[in-house]
Amino acid sequence: MEITVDNVSKGFSGKPVLNGISFETNGGSILCLLGPSGAGKTTLIRLILGAIPADGGNIEIAGRKVPDLGVLQDIGYMPQNDALYEDLSGEDNLKFYGSLFRMDKKRKKERIGDVLKLLDLMEDRKKLVRYYSGGMKKRLSLATALLNEPKLLLLDEPTVGIDPVLKRTVWDRFAAMKHKGITLIISTHVMDEVTECDTAALLYGGKLIRYGAVKKLIASTDTGRIEELFFKAAEGTVQ
Amino acid sequence: MKGIAIRVMRQMRGDKRTLALILFAPILLFTLIYFLLGDSSYVPTIAVDERAIPAQVISALEDQGANVIDLGTLTYDNEEQLLIDDKSIDMVIVRSGTAIDTYILEGTVKSAQAVKALQAAIQSVSQQMFTMESHVVYNEGASSFESMGFVYLSFLTFFFVFVISGMTLVRERTGGTLERLLMTPVKRWQVMCGYTMGYGFFAAIQTVLVVVYVLYVLALPCAGSVGLIFLVMLVNAMVAVLFGAMASIVAASEMQLAQMIPVLVVPQVFFCGLIPLETIPFGLGNIAYITPVYYAAEAIRRVMVEGADFSGVWLHTLALAVFGFVLLTVNTLALKKFRTL
Numbered sequence: 001m002e003i004t005v006d007n008v009s010k011g012f013s014g015k016p017v018l019n020g021i022s023f024e025t026n027g028g029s030i031l032c033l034l035g036p037s038g039a040g041k042t043t044l045i046r047l048i049l050g051a052i053p054a055d056g057g058n059i060e061i062a063g064r065k066v067p068d069l070g071v072l073q074d075i076g077y078m079p080q081n082d083a084l085y086e087d088l089s090g091e092d093n094l095k096f097y098g099s100l101f102r103m104d105k106k107r108k109k110e111r112i113g114d115v116l117k118l119l120d121l122m123e124d125r126k127k128l129v130r131y132y133s134g135g136m137k138k139r140l141s142l143a144t145a146l147l148n149e150p151k152l153l154l155l156d157e158p159t160v161g162i163d164p165v166l167k168r169t170v171w172d173r174f175a176a177m178k179h180k181g182i183t184l185i186i187s188t189h190v191m192d193e194v195t196e197c198d199t200a201a202l203l204y205g206g207k208l209i210r211y212g213a214v215k216k217l218i219a220s221t222d223t224g225r226i227e228e229l230f231f232k233a234a235e236g237t238v239q
Numbered sequence: 240m241k242g243i244a245i246r247v248m249r250q251m252r253g254d255k256r257t258l259a260l261i262l263f264a265p266i267l268l269f270t271l272i273y274f275l276l277g278d279s280s281y282v283p284t285i286a287v288d289e290r291a292i293p294a295q296v297i298s299a300l301e302d303q304g305a306n307v308i309d310l311g312t313l314t315y316d317n318e319e320q321l322l323i324d325d326k327s328i329d330m331v332i333v334r335s336g337t338a339i340d341t342y343i344l345e346g347t348v349k350s351a352q353a354v355k356a357l358q359a360a361i362q363s364v365s366q367q368m369f370t371m372e373s374h375v376v377y378n379e380g381a382s383s384f385e386s387m388g389f390v391y392l393s394f395l396t397f398f399f400v401f402v403i404s405g406m407t408l409v410r411e412r413t414g415g416t417l418e419r420l421l422m423t424p425v426k427r428w429q430v431m432c433g434y435t436m437g438y439g440f441f442a443a444i445q446t447v448l449v450v451v452y453v454l455y456v457l458a459l460p461c462a463g464s465v466g467l468i469f470l471v472m473l474v475n476a477m478v479a480v481l482f483g484a485m486a487s488i489v490a491a492s493e494m495q496l497a498q499m500i501p502v503l504v505v506p507q508v509f510f511c512g513l514i515p516l517e518t519i520p521f522g523l524g525n526i527a528y529i530t531p532v533y534y535a536a537e538a539i540r541r542v543m544v545e546g547a548d549f550s551g552v553w554l555h556t557l558a559l560a561v562f563g564f565v566l567l568t569v570n571t572l573a574l575k576k577f578r579t580l
Contacts, residue, residue, distance in 0.1 A: 053579045067580045077422040083415035087253040099242025100423035
């Protein structure tokens with residue numbers, strides 16, 4: 001799924017949060033929205049989803065201008081917090097989200113089985129979510145985002161608060177999804193995670209300071225570390 | 240829409256405390272109100288100066304069930320001090336020239352029992368000169384619980400449904416699940432209707448439980464059709480769900496919603512029949528017409544007290560339904576706060 005973000009700006013209560021953001025990404029790739037806390041990553045994801053209107057500029061997903069309810073049928077979204085119903089079982093959470101995507105009974109059952117297997121939650125599917133561990137909740141949240149077989153996955157800080165082993169597993173899953181042709185947009189503030197992605201949009205203070213292939217961005221630094229680009233942005237020396 | 244309603248029901252099934260609150264808390268309150276406002280068996284104690292008060296009055300007081308004691312047997316400085324020192328005495332009656340002076344400690348319900356006994360005694364004495372009989376058109380001889388039953392039926396059920404729906408929806412917001420579900424192709428009106436159906440299901444069970452309990456266990460008299468009471472209460476409960484949803488959209492946290500209760504919900508109790516609207520000064524009684532509970536209470540009053548049929552309450556029920564429709568529209572628009580489309 002192609003996504004075009006064209007000169008998008010957004011502010012809250014007169015305070016600019018994003019300023020003139022533009023980039024394009026193609027299907028079957030992982031785009032990393034990288035930046036420190038408060039850089040505007042979550043706001044950009046919410047703009048792409050159409051949850052909030054942009055003050056200026058346009059966003060298009062597969063040629064359709066956002067916001068568009070129809071587009072949401074092909075999008076999987078995993079918010080920063082797990083956003084699950086703790087007093088429902090894992091399976092009931094999935095059943096509920098399945099109903100929102102207007103899946104028929106047979107397809108819903110198949111998809112729920114698929115995502116539970118994929119994220120290793122089959123055994124615990126009947127357990128109430130309030131008894132899940134942090135890692136299990138994260139996996140269930142990802143399972144929920146994958147339920148509708150999305151062509152575009154928007155994941156807001158998906159690896160926050162999970163152990164290194166699970167983090168590795170999650171990134172491997174993302175890579176597998178990419179190879180299936182799914183476009184992934186993943187926000188993170190962990191600089192090292194950029195190497196898991198194909199392209200990166202570096203956000204700092206509401207501005208897109210760099211955008212491009214991750215390898216090229218790293219090659220453009222003196223130290224081989226992506227942090228350098230943020231330090232330069234902070235000093236106002238980035239080109 | 241159906242998916243949301245089913246999810247709300249499943250969630251509620253897993254939340255036993257909330258379920259108990261919506262289904263059984265009103266019953267507990269009704270039982271308390273029944274005992275607090277029902278007929279009191281309290282026997283007031285009245286100290287009388289038996290040398291100065293006519294024997295007919297004393298005998299009439301005793302006939303009214305009052306415990307009469309002779310003031311002459313007590314040691315005291317003055318009547319007021321006696322009431323302060325001996326809390327078991329509710330009233331003192333003395334003679335002052337041609338007048339009879341009565342003293343009570345303060346205008347409490349306890350003292351009111353003594354006043355009531357004295358009034359009845361004087362009336363029974365005066366009947367020797369002429370006869371007086373009072374006639375009440377509706378609810379003759381009803382206790383406070385029986386006369387005000389319609390107020391509690393409409394207000395308490397509204398209150399509990401409001402609290403449950405408002406709190407649960409605020410939790411949905413703060414937990415991020417509302418935003419997440421709005422990032423699916425579901426339409427905003429479907430979200431609101433789904434919630435109303437889900438919580439409305441439990442509100443309907445609450446209605447049935449409360450009405451059956453109040454009418455058949457506590458024996459609150461109902462002159463009209465019980466089916467009409469169900470209908471009005473059900474529409475009232477749906478409006479309460481939507482009212483709670485509206486408050487939850489405005490509130491940023493559970494604490495903020497709790498702060499709204501004294502402003503949005505509690506004042507409605509004063510405008511639903513507890514105080515006659517005509518007696519409220521400065522035209523403030525007109526506030527009733529913008530509060531949904533007024534319409535529910537008035538419709539229930541007409542059915543229970545006056546025995547009105549559908550033609551007597553359809554306008555009030557329609558007004559409630561209009562409230563519901565307006566709230567549904569407002570809430571659907573307000574959800575734009577979380578998703579533009």
